[in-house]
Amino acid sequence: MERSFDLAIVGAGIVGLAHALAAARRGLKVVVVDRDTRANGASIRNFGFVSVTGQQAGQTWQRARRSRDIWAEIAPKAGIAVTHAGVCVTARRPETVATLEAFLATQMGEDCELVAGPALAARFPFLVGQQAALWSPHELRVESREAIPLLAAHLECDWGVTILRGTTVHGVALPAIETSAGRLRADAAIICPGDDFTGLYADELKAAYPQLTRCKLQMLRVRTAAAGPDLPCAVMSDLSVVRYLGYAELPESAALRARIEREQPEQLANGIHLIVVASADGTRVVGDSHHYAATPDPFGDTDVDELMLDEYEAVFGTRPPVEARWLGTYASLPDRPMLRERIEGRVRLVIVTSGTGASTAFAIGEETIAEMFG
Numbered sequence: 503m504e505r506s507f508d509l510a511i512v513g514a515g516i517v518g519l520a521h522a523l524a525a526a527r528r529g530l531k532v533v534v535v536d537r538d539t540r541a542n543g544a545s546i547r548n549f550g551f552v553s554v555t556g557q558q559a560g561q562t563w564q565r566a567r568r569s570r571d572i573w574a575e576i577a578p579k580a581g582i583a584v585t586h587a588g589v590c591v592t593a594r595r596p597e598t599v600a601t602l603e604a605f606l607a608t609q610m611g612e613d614c615e616l617v618a619g620p621a622l623a624a625r626f627p628f629l630v631g632q633q634a635a636l637w638s639p640h641e642l643r644v645e646s647r648e649a650i651p652l653l654a655a656h657l658e659c660d661w662g663v664t665i666l667r668g669t670t671v672h673g674v675a676l677p678a679i680e681t682s683a684g685r686l687r688a689d690a691a692i693i694c695p696g697d698d699f700t701g702l703y704a705d706e707l708k709a710a711y712p713q714l715t716r717c718k719l720q721m722l723r724v725r726t727a728a729a730g731p732d733l734p735c736a737v738m739s740d741l742s743v744v745r746y747l748g749y750a751e752l753p754e755s756a757a758l759r760a761r762i763e764r765e766q767p768e769q770l771a772n773g774i775h776l777i778v779v780a781s782a783d784g785t786r787v788v789g790d791s792h793h794y795a796a797t798p799d800p801f802g803d804t805d806v807d808e809l810m811l812d813e814y815e816a817v818f819g820t821r822p823p824v825e826a827r828w829l830g831t832y833a834s835l836p837d838r839p840m841l842r843e844r845i846e847g848r849v850r851l852v853i854v855t856s857g858t859g860a861s862t863a864f865a866i867g868e869e870t871i872a873e874m875f876g
């Protein structure tokens with residue numbers, strides 16, 4: 503007999519799981535179907551950096567605040583460790599300081615502060631060569647390769663969500679969901695395929711979003727001498743201030759961009775900025791670069807890794823050994839952070855089209871479920 507559900511979700515990345523949580527909280531009977539036998543997509547390849555400060559002003563920033571609150575609420579229930587909180591955005595140029603000062607004057611600067619002078623070394627003794635740093639208390643960091651499986655287990659054990667792995671969804675014609683493991687029945691469906699645009703509703707996506715593409719990122723894990731997490735917060739740098747739209751859209755960032763174009767053109771050409779987060783085993787995750795293509799090549803470039811390490815060295819004064827390297831890809835649109843398509847009455851397609859899914863998916867899930875189920 504076919505198994506029946508109120509809602510079928512395709513994709514067990516953070517976007518699919520976030521929708522499952524929002525639906526289960528409303529009492530819906532939910533199935534999540536994923537073709538992989540374990541988490542393998544962008545959601546476990548990222549920093550696990552749930553970032554708020556620096557997200558684009560408006561809806562993305564608001565979604566990040568709401569999603570951060572949900573992460574904080576469910577992490578202890580799901581057994582997910584929060585490695586550290588907050589972010590320190592370093593400034594080694596006066597133009598960066600000016601941009602961060604302008605940011606502080608916006609609504610988004612609430613509870614943030616600029617740390618400079620003797621206080622800088624006292625608060626952030628691991629930094630070298632910086633003029634100042636913006637401190638934001640809003641961020642959380644989880645270890646994604648552990649957090650995503652723990653979140654899935656929490657949904658199964660505590661919310662009664664069914665997760666079918668190693669199962670590809672071939673088609674949706676409600677109430678039928680055709681999968682590689684047979685037919686399911688569901689009253690509604692939400693497709694959260696990450697950056698796979700070649701499967702379900704490929705023609706609709708191509709017609710509606712001809713600029714939809716993919717972004718390839720290079721990531722590093724470096725070894726420090728510490729036995730445990732050796733940073734109290736995430737760390738970003740000048741390059742992040744011209745990349746993260748919450749800062750980059752401020753008029754004050756124009757002078758910074760002009761200076762970085764002169765001084766670090768290779769980093770800009772490779773879409774490099776700096777995020778560093780600490781892990782429980784004494785390693786740090788360092789990234790990242792951004793290269794755009796419909797089908798990105800599958801090869802890492804060691805020159806790009808060295809450019810990232812140059813930026814790391816400019817902030818920390820050391821060049822630690824690299825323990826692991828990996829690539830990730832995410833969906834990308836030039837002008838919108840996410841898309842939610844109404845395919846038909848009870849079918850939605852949801853894709854985060856910027857590198858913000860870990861930071862915004864929980865809020866996006868709540869919105870979709872509220873729109874579909876009232």
Ligand SMILES: Cc1cc2nc3c(=O)[nH]c(=O)nc-3n(C[C@H](O)[C@H](O)[C@H](O)COP(=O)(O)OP(=O)(O)OC[C@H]3O[C@@H](n4cnc5c(N)ncnc54)[C@H](O)[C@@H]3O)c2cc1C
Pocket residue numbers: 512513514515516517518535536537538541542543544545546547548549550551552553669670671672694695696697698701702719720721777790829830831832853854856857858859860861862
């Ligand atoms: C290297 C890297 C660093 C990042 N850093 C950050 C960060 O610091 N902060 C942040 O907020 N975001 C970050 N992001 C972005 C974030 O990771 C993504 O936005 C988010 O993970 C996308 O989640 P998703 O669920 O849509 O995709 P995925 O995690 O890729 O999941 C999609 C799932 O759908 C499944 N699927 C697709 N089609 C089918 C089908 N037909 N049948 C069954 N299953 C199917 C796939 O198997 C896959 O498991 C980063 C991304 C990368 C790659």
